[in-house]
Amino acid sequence: MERLRVGLIGWGTVGSALGGLIAGGPLPVELVRIAVREPARERASGLPEGVDIGPVEAITRADDLDAVVELVGGMDGPRAWAQAVLGRGLPFVTANKALLATHGAELAVLAGGTPGAALLASASVGGGAPMLEVVEHLAATGAITRLRGLLNATTTFILSSMAQGSSYDEALSAAQRAGYAEADPSFDVEGRDAAQKLAILASVAWGRFRPEREVETHGIVGISLEPGRIVRLVAEADGEDLRVKPMELLPGVAFASATGVESVLEIEVRDAGSFRIRGPGAGGRATAGAVYADLARLVAGERPILFSPRGR
Numbered sequence: 079m080e081r082l083r084v085g086l087i088g089w090g091t092v093g094s095a096l097g098g099l100i101a102g103g104p105l106p107v108e109l110v111r112i113a114v115r116e117p118a119r120e121r122a123s124g125l126p127e128g129v130d131i132g133p134v135e136a137i138t139r140a141d142d143l144d145a146v147v148e149l150v151g152g153m154d155g156p157r158a159w160a161q162a163v164l165g166r167g168l169p170f171v172t173a174n175k176a177l178l179a180t181h182g183a184e185l186a187v188l189a190g191g192t193p194g195a196a197l198l199a200s201a202s203v204g205g206g207a208p209m210l211e212v213v214e215h216l217a218a219t220g221a222i223t224r225l226r227g228l229l230n231a232t233t234t235f236i237l238s239s240m241a242q243g244s245s246y247d248e249a250l251s252a253a254q255r256a257g258y259a260e261a262d263p264s265f266d267v268e269g270r271d272a273a274q275k276l277a278i279l280a281s282v283a284w285g286r287f288r289p290e291r292e293v294e295t296h297g298i299v300g301i302s303l304e305p306g307r308i309v310r311l312v313a314e315a316d317g318e319d320l321r322v323k324p325m326e327l328l329p330g331v332a333f334a335s336a337t338g339v340e341s342v343l344e345i346e347v348r349d350a351g352s353f354r355i356r357g358p359g360a361g362g363r364a365t366a367g368a369v370y371a372d373l374a375r376l377v378a379g380e381r382p383i384l385f386s387p388r389g390r
């Protein structure tokens with residue numbers, strides 16, 4: 079393949095950062111089409127010139143593309159777009175954890191049964207930190223025994239502020255002012271963001287699709303804790319049980335020192351010890367880097383399917 083012709087759905091925080099990487103990066107990738115919700119809207123990163131801007135259907139039906147990237151979020155639209163793209167035998171690259179933690183098995187079956195299709199989602203977990211790649215690599219031996227990590231920056235920020243003496247409400251407001259929490263923070267503070275990421279990691283680690291609904295999830299809403307206590311929203315899985323819940327950590331344990339946007343994942347492997355990945359778990363540039371790394375795999379001729387379609 080001379081160059082990978084890409085259609086990009088979404089030109090927001092991550093999509094526009096990916097556009098910058100494609101324009102300035104080393105890969106033979108060409109951005110051919112973009113779809114957004116409101117093409118005329120003023121945006122910080124203007125839409126590039128010389129690229130076809132149109133509705134999503136102009137991408138899902140186009141015959142001049144080698145791959146489609148979805149950087150929108152949400153469920154019904156992205157599910158239908160993924161079905162259309164995979165069903166035509168094209169790779170689908172996404173950062174959409176909700177989509178994968180719900181409909182991942184169905185999409186993997188479709189990708190697996192359609193020559194040319196592929197499903198890649200490095201950016202759906204860990205932002206720029208290559209968690210899925212490392213789990214995929216270590217999973218090859220079938221010897222991963224445990225995953226444990228801090229997968230949600232909003233709750234890490236809130237719990238760190240509370241250890242300094244803030245109340246839950248004060249810490250949440252500070253997180254919102256700092257851009258770590260959405261105006262509606264429920265998805266993060268109820269633990270669902272971490273649960274979806276854990277479901278995806280566990281599906282890859284143990285080769286069997288685990289949807290979000292199988293994760294026992296406890297959030298941090300209204301939590302109270304004494305100053306000086308180190309509590310974090312810990313996501314952990316042992317191959318059978320998947321759990322997200324606030325846990326007290328002793329000072330000095332592996333990820334007690336993570337305080338802000340960092341995500342951390344510890345992977346235990348039988349007879350090989352434990353591996354730790356730590357890095358920026360969100361942010362446009364870091365997350366776009368993970369999407370760009372997925373495009374590099376496509377350029378190299380790989381056609382990976384994120385997880386085995388086997389469900390329960």
Ligand SMILES: NC(=O)c1ccc[n+]([C@@H]2O[C@H](COP(=O)([O-])OP(=O)(O)OC[C@H]3O[C@@H](n4cnc5c(N)ncnc54)[C@H](OP(=O)(O)O)[C@@H]3O)[C@@H](O)[C@H]2O)c1
Pocket residue numbers: 087088089090091092093113114115116117119121134148149150151152155173174175201202205359360361362365
């Ligand atoms: N931001 C992060 O740090 C981060 C980290 C990890 C993963 N992610 C994931 O990356 C994805 C994108 O996040 P983001 O922060 O970049 O979102 P965002 O800034 O809100 O951008 C969303 C983009 O999608 C477009 N869009 C929305 N509905 C659409 C529709 N029906 N048809 C076509 N385009 C539509 C919007 O169009 P308009 O521009 O016209 O509004 C916008 O360009 C999400 O799945 C998110 O969970 C984000």
